[in-house]
Amino acid sequence: MVKNVIFLVKQILKSGFTILVTLFVLHLIWNSTADTEKVNKRDMHKPISMAVTETVTFESVTTTEDAFTTEKTTEKVTYTKYQTFKYIHLPLKICELDGGQFDPFLLIVVKSSALQIGNREAIRSTWAKFNNPNIKLVFLLGYSPLIKQYINMEYNLYKDIVQQNFLDDYFNNTLKTIMGLDWTVTHCPKSKFVFFVDDDYFVNLPKVLNYIDYHVRKQTKHLIAGHKYTGAVPKRKTGSKWYVSWQDYPEKRWPPYLSGGSMIMAMSVAKLLKEQIPYTKPLFIDDVFLGIVAKSLNIELWNERKFSVSFVPDRLGSLFSAHRYGSPKNLISEWKRVRCNHKNLFQKLYGSPDC
Structure with a gap:
């Protein structure tokens, strides 16, 4: 059953239909057994840093998500209970602690919308689809009652999903990033580098590995690199999707930060960020949030424009990553084109392309 559904999804992608068609087909398949779970979604216009208590019911288990209360200590304010969310799925055989032979040199963590x-x-x-046991990949998901059954089937087939029970929503991207850091540091502590990337990015992995190798040879300490922004101004108009009040962030400009869609960091940096997060006021803009955490640690952010925030088809052979490839079908076609045009670059990691 699982393989049949996955096969159906792949056939729909190849034929050029959109993901909405896929979801419609899946809805028909599971319509007779759909559950009636309801999730109390927080108000999208309410800043993530405010104290909010939500209750989410998952089958017979009810958890309280009191995620953003504060406690004052004698030293500094602690924003507690970031990790009150429970894991729904954990990947298998990625690192030593989950049944793998060893922790991979490079861990790729893909932030993905459940849908x-x-x-x-x-x-x-x-x-x-690389051929290198020293590289492993997982997907980060929040919870979506709409396709709960499908995600369970997807997990059972691939065992590459990290999922917690917070609602999978744009305004919870920071929670997804925190989950990724927590899982990475806790389960794969011996990995050397972590590559965070969103699911709408084209990735030129051979170029990423060359970049890592360059910094390994230079013995760069605490590497964290990506497309860097400096001097950005918070959105103060209440109608903006990215509105942040002066109360939640009282400065005129954001600190330097890296685009959260694609960035590489040493495991040493991931560990430092994870340790500092409980002492950082929450913010729903995940890349800015990490910039604030990095600033509090005096960590230098490396600017590398080859982590592109736009999609430039003519440069995919030289970029590390590129944003917004369009439809899944377009990613597949662009991937084949770039591999055929740069056979030597991709040969070692992927084998010979069928051109």
Whole structure:
């Protein structure tokens, strides 16, 4: 059953239909057994840093998500209970602690919307289909009652999903990033580098590895690199999707930060960020949030424009990553084109392309 559904999804992608068609088909498959779970979604216009208590019911288990209360200590304010969320799925055989032979040199952590089934399938069949046991990949998901059954089936087939029980929503991206850091540091502490990337990015992994190798040879300490922003101004108009009040952030400009869509960091940095997060006021803009954490630690952010925030088809052979490839079908076609045009670059990691 599981393989049949996955096969159906892949056929739909190849035929050029959108992910909405995929979801419609899946809805028909499970319509007769759909549950009636309800999730109390927090008000999207309410800043994530305010004290909010929500209750989410998962089958017979009820958890209280009191995620953003504060406690004052004699030294500094602690923003407690970031980790009150429970894991729904944990990957298997990725690192030593979950049954793998060893912790990989490079751990790729893909932040994915639960609904983006097509993106994950396209990634698995393109740039994530590498031949190197020292590289492992997982997907980070929040909870979505709409396709709970499908995610369970997807997990059972691939065992590459990290999922907690917070609602999978844009305004919870910071929670997804925190989950990724927590899982990475806790389960794969011997890995050397972590590559955070969103599911709408084209990734040129050979170029990423060359970049890592360059910094290994230079013995760069505490590397964290990506597309860097400096001098950005918070959105203060209440109608903005990215509105942040002066109470939640009282400065005129954001600190330097890296685009959260694609960035590489040494495990030493991931550990420092994880340790500092409980002492950092929450913010729903995940890349800015990490910039604030990095600033509090005096960690230098490396600017590397080859982690592109736009999609430039003519440069995919030289970029590390590129944002917004379009549909899953477009990722598959662009992947084949770039591999055929740069055979030597991709040969070692992916084998010979079928051109």
